[in-house]
Amino acid sequence: MQADIRKSQTKEHSVETISMKNVSKIYDNGHTAVQNVDLTIKEGDFVSFVGPSGCGKSTIFKMVAGLTTITDGHIRLFNEEIESNERDARDLAYVFQDATLLPWLNVEKNVRMPLTFQSIKKEEQNKMVKESLELVGLKGYEHAMPRELSGGMKMRVSIARALVSKPKMLLMDEPFGALDEITRQNLQEELLRIWNTQKMTVLFITHNVFESVYLSNRVAVMTASPGKIDDVIDVPLPYPRNAEIRTAPEFSSLVAEISEKLKK
Known part of the structure; x- marks a missing residue:
């Protein structure tokens, strides 16, 4: 080992x-x-x-x-x-038992949500969202809606949303x-x-x-x-x-x- x-x-x-x-x-x-x-x-x-x-x-x-x-x-x-x-x-960021995604927002917008409450420029937000989605293996699913995702993929979106702000x-x-x-x-x-x-x-x-x-x-x-x-x-x-x-x-x-x- x-x-x-x-x-x-x-x-x-x-x-x-x-x-x-x-x-x-x-x-x-x-x-x-x-x-x-x-x-x-x-x-x-x-x-x-x-x-x-x-x-x-x-x-x-x-x-x-x-x-x-x-x-x-x-x-x-x-x-x-x-x-x-x-x-x-x-x-810190918190991931709950349920994915708790907003059903009317696509994957990219769900992940972006924590950044909208911070003074971060749109260009930097785009970069952070892209990096977070790639980190959890969701590149290419940016425009998918929650109803189109499996349980495992929904949880990946939830994790990406938690990681997007790069918490300690x-x-x-x-x-x-x-x-x-x-x-x-x-x-x-x-x-x-x-x-x-x-x-x-x-x-x-x-x-x-x-x-x-x-x-x-x-x-x-x-x-x-x-x-x-x-x-x-x-x-x-x-x-x-x-x-x-x-x-x-x-x-x-x-x-x-x-x-x-x-x-x-």
Whole structure:
């Protein structure tokens, strides 16, 4: 196997992208979604979050993105305290479970949307949209309408829209959950290629332990509600990863270890 150059570089550069200290979230109805979460994520990490449904994975992402308030504790993002939902669009991008495309806009216009709220000249916007579509393999589909696309292609458009502003961090909330297995594995490989190309930090929610091990250099295992980080497991498998690694003994061992923790 090739040496894991990308991962070794990540370890050498200990710049913190996210620091969570005793983070809790209690909703207005009294439900405690997340309790006393401590987690540090380094620049360039690919961290997957696994845990039972309702354990607060999406809540953590929403707090990081500034979409919901923090009840207790502190989150620092790029060395700045998160205090409101006013975040720079270039800091992070969010990919949800559904592609959430506007059905009356074609692919090019859907991808362009985040740029329309920024003071970027039209010529530069055109270049950024073109690069983003090429990055996810959608060159030639600029004028296609969402209704003409498969589920996998719609998700590619959603990813292209998230990447068009060249964010430092990408949050992905179970983006491949509704896809068939072949499409899912193809997009996993594409996502790793994009991550390596763009040198960004990725946080990824999944219920699929195999997916978490294949993609990540670290996996955060959460407990049932109220959600806590039970353990963070390193995935010392080399990049680039391919289909063969899924049958390697080391891969199976990590899947078994994480699955056992989830059972407990």
